[in-house]
Amino acid sequence: MLAISKALDVPYRTLWGWINESDEYRQRYDEALEEQDEMLRMKVDEVLDSTRKGDIQVESEDFKEWVDSLQNQDQQL
Numbered sequence: 001m002l003a004i005s006k007a008l009d010v011p012y013r014t015l016w017g018w019i020n021e022s023d024e025y026r027q028r029y030d031e032a033l034e035e036q037d038e039m040l041r042m043k044v045d046e047v048l049d050s051t052r053k054g055d056i057q058v059e060s061e062d063f064k065e066w067v068d069s070l071q072n073q074d075q076q077l
Contacts, residue, residue: 048070
């Protein structure tokens with residue numbers, strides 16, 4: 001929302017006020033947040049799948065451990 005505020009040259013608080021002054025606008029904002037969350041989940045899943053397949057080489061030991069822990073959780077389900 002900060003990027004929109006800057007692009008429109010409207011103060012952040014003003015933009016936030018406009019969103020909250022209408023139930024419809026607030027509902028649309030909340031729906032957009034949910035859609036953004038879903039998109040990010042899908043992107044993370046894509047990266048994890050590529051990592052698991054070996055398409056992406058990971059250098060970070062912390063990340064490797066995290067991916068391994070996710071794989072273990074998947075196997076337990």
